[in-house]
Amino acid sequence: MSRWIITLIVFSIIFLFIEIYAFQAIKTLTKSRIIKWVWLLVSLAIYANFLYVIFSTPRSAGQTVNFQLAAGLMLTFLIPKLVLLVIMFGEDVFRVMGKLFSFLSPGETKDFSGRREFIAKIALGIATIPFASFLYGIWQGRYNYKVLKYQLFFEDLPKAFDGFTITQISDIHSGSFTNKEKIKYGVDLINEQKSDVMLFTGDIVNNKADEMDDWIDMFKELDAPYGKYSILGNHDYGDYVEWKKPEDKVANFQAVKDIHPKIGFDLLLDEHRYIEKDGDKLALIGVENWGKGFNQAGDLQKASSQISQDDFKILMTHDPSHWEYQVKQDDFHYHLTLSGHTHGLQMGIEIPGFFRWSPSQYVYKQWAGLYNEFGRFINVNRGFGYHAFPGRVGIWPEITVIELKQGTRDT
Known part of the structure; x- marks a missing residue:
């Protein structure tokens, strides 16, 4: 049998x-x-x-x-x-x-x-x-967008970046979308934050590049004065489709990567960029997907090979297990890591400041929100879109706004 x-x-x-x-x-x-x-x-x-x-x-x-x-x-x-x-x-x-x-x-x-x-x-x-x-x-829950704001203090933040704001979005999963009016509302809400820089932490599609065809014009309206940067997520590699020919998967992967410049994002593939302001700079690092137990394409050393240990560093890596297993204790000291991937399983209970629970926490130690260990931060964005289950119950779609501050919280 x-x-x-x-x-x-x-x-x-x-x-x-x-x-x-x-x-x-x-x-x-x-x-x-x-x-x-x-x-x-x-x-x-x-x-x-x-x-x-x-x-x-x-x-x-x-x-x-x-x-x-x-x-x-x-x-x-x-x-x-x-x-x-x-x-x-x-x-x-x-x-x-x-x-x-x-x-x-x-x-x-x-x-x-x-x-x-x-x-x-x-x-x-x-x-x-x-x-x-x-x-x-x-x-309605899948469109119940929430803007979550954090203020993070760093003693070694370059002075020019005191008050610098970041909007993080993640897990668009355009192949799941069905309502243009609701998605347009979410995109407008992102722009309303008027952050200095916009960072997207992966999973622009469910599987195939053409899932984004009807949404490119909408998402290219996103705007940030210091640029828009992005990375890939596990779904962007086309690993969850049975392709007829290996060449089809290769072509699709290239087409997924080509989406990012079409919507105005600079896709970082184990690379870095310096963001400069008033003579100061911070290093933005973006790695390909690295997940515990699957698809470990990301190369953190390669991505950081041309930056200095003394630089203030923001790392984009899709899967938070990367931070848990490789990043948080790395001697190179990545000040702030931005991830997504978990969606908080799109279901759970959250009472801000009091209680939160989701089955996702039994799989990921860092499953949603802000975490701090060894003086280093990670934010796990709950995702803009949805996948598998076409809704959200208690774990709402998220737009994160992070303000960087120089000094300590007590100063």
Whole structure:
């Protein structure tokens, strides 16, 4: 039996188990056949649509908008059912223990039917929270752009750059876009920050260069007086598509790189640039993608080979695992690193200043926001676009504005 068939059987059993327990809540609360049939037919339609999209989409197409919508619907209905599963399964365990207690104590019997109905109501009530959140995330959350501002102090910042501002954007993923009006709003919001320099930290497409064709005119309107600079992300290499010929992948990669000058960005491929102001300068370094466990194309030493250790340095590297494993303790001392990649998994809970959580934190130590170790900073941008899941739940699309200040925070 092939591995693919075994995998299909395993997942079918898992999903069947989830559906059975979720359906228990409906059966407990209503005797209406119409409601039960609607529940079953909607579930079957979502699974059927997901399977149809998977099997009808050639791998050479990459990740399509139809796949994202199918996956989004699956998650929107599946996550609430997982909530039902946990609660109803817990109730079943409680009932079994109760019956066992009654068997061991014949004089005492308890009726749990009323309790089960109450638990089913609670379970459905709780399940509506992720259901509504995912619906909102698909409908509006993916366009709920947030401007996050930081002020960072450095004792060795050149004097002319005191108050210098950086706008960082990341993970455009143009192949996922469907709404020009909303994307135009996001682009205008970036320009409204009026920062001195604009830095883009990778993943301009999902897989193919032509995904950006309809968005070039819009993104070339981005403006910054000291220039716009960019790097590549893991999706820009076309590694997630089954290409018909190796030459097609090579041509696509070149076409992706060609997008950057078309929208006015200077693409850094293991290179540096000096930004000069009033006789002072800072070094901007951009590396190709370097990720822990995959695609380690970036060469930090090559990118920094023509700059001085005494220079004030800003590093652009797409994947924050690069900072964790290579950059943060490097003797060359990279003052500020800018990354993206994680998207904060596009779902989680953030209460600014109090609490934040996302499944992304179990994969990446630095998964969203600003971090400081060894006197060096990294900002992990949550991304401008979205990928795989066509929405955002609690982890909103981000435009970062960083102001550089000379001295210490106490001065």
